[in-house]
Amino acid sequence: MKPAPFRYVAASSLAEALVLKARYGEEARFLAGGQSLIPAMNFRLARPAVLIDINGLTELASIDRSMAQAIRLGALTRYCAMEKDAGFLEACPLFADALPHIAHPQIRNRGTIGGNFCHADPASELPAVAVAMQARMCIKSSRGERELAAVDFFVAPLTTALKDEEMLLEIAFPVPRPRSGAAFMEVARRRGDFALAGVAAIVSLDEDDRCSGIRLVFCGVGETPVDASTSVSSLIGQRCTDKAIAGAAADVRRMVAPAGNIHASAEYQRHIAEILTRRAIAMACDRIAHAA
Structure with missing residues (x-):
């Protein structure tokens, strides 16, 4: 596969790159790593008229x-x-x-x-x-x-x-708050494949080991990153016991609404989201305990 014809310009400065983008607008794309753009161009899913190479910046x-x-x-x-x-x-x-x-x-x-x-x-x-x-x-x-x-x-x-x-x-x-722990995990068919579902969790505990803040965001289960933080807000003010985490994870399962795909049904993605929620929150809390 070969891309559609395009003009290539290597920007020598940030100011030049911005002037070129202003001149060509939506017809121009910035080229940095090119790991997503070039394959899309080769398949002609993307057809920029101008490539502005910014690797020199x-x-x-x-x-x-x-x-x-x-x-x-x-x-x-x-x-x-x-x-x-x-x-x-x-x-x-x-x-x-x-x-x-x-x-x-x-x-x-x-x-x-x-x-x-x-x-x-x-x-x-x-x-x-x-x-x-x-x-x-x-x-x-x-x-x-x-x-x-x-x-x-x-x-x-x-x-x-x-x-x-x-x-x-x-x-x-x-910068993370004091007494915070974080964990990211995902499920994919093979190493390096896109995730069927993935989750980023950040948990903060107070001096009494009760949850004082929690962030939970998914990839792969929506059209953008899915912020499920409100679904686990029941943990705030509680100790993150297995029972409390399981209850919050069940709320997440009901909240997420993936579309499903050829690799996983929507119901399976919801199941993964629940499991990953339990594991990620538990790991984040465990990391706080080991850092103390």
């Missing part, structure tokens, strides 16, 4: 842990760079769990976090991680800059809130 390939309240990732940060940064993985433990599930090492050597978010595949792991962590997206155009919550960034399958002239510049992930 090395200032966007950064992991900034200098701020007390947030870790900031440049949109060109590659998965492999995150995997190799022990300080980042310690600060953002959901990534430590989620990154190994993303495709295969060859893909992670080239793929970028910004490209992943802009592709907005509902089965992808990192959008669920971003929504669970309540990340903020820094978006820029030649006319200005704005921020958007991750939950508002993903609007439909393969569709984001980015305007035609905009670029995702940076993502800010809040």
Whole structure:
């Protein structure tokens, strides 16, 4: 398969990239890792008239842990760079769990976090991680800059809130609260396949080991990351016993409404969601206990 004809431009600066995007609008796509875009072009599912190569913008390939309240990732940060940064993985433990599930090492050597978010595949792991962590997206155009919550960034399958002239510049992930634990897990047919269902869980406990906050977000069971945090809010103020977690997981099963696919029925996906909820919350709590 070969892509439809297109014009290739290598941007030498962020300003040039934004001017080109403003000029060509929806006809242009940014090329970073290309791990989702190029296959889509080869199958002619995507037909951009212009490819703007931004790989030379090395200032966007950064992991900034200098701020007390947030870790900031440049949109060109590659998965492999995150995997190799022990300080980042310690600060953002959901990534430590989620990154190994993303495709295969060859893909992670080239793929970028910004490209992943802009592709907005509902089965992808990192959008669920971003929504669970309540990340903020820094978006820029030649006319200005704005921020958007991750939950508002993903609007439909393969569709984001980015305007035609905009670029995702940076993502800010809040530093986890004290006495917090996190876990990501998924079920896939084979290692590296898209998840039939996956879940990102963050649990906070008070000094009496009662739940003081919980975030639970799924991938693979909806058209965007599915925030099921309200379905497990019954745990707040309680100790996370097996019985309490099982009750919350049953509420999640009733809440999620997957469409099903050729690999798993909707009922099976609901079953997986319930099981993963129990396991992820229990693991998050166990990690708090072992960190104490």
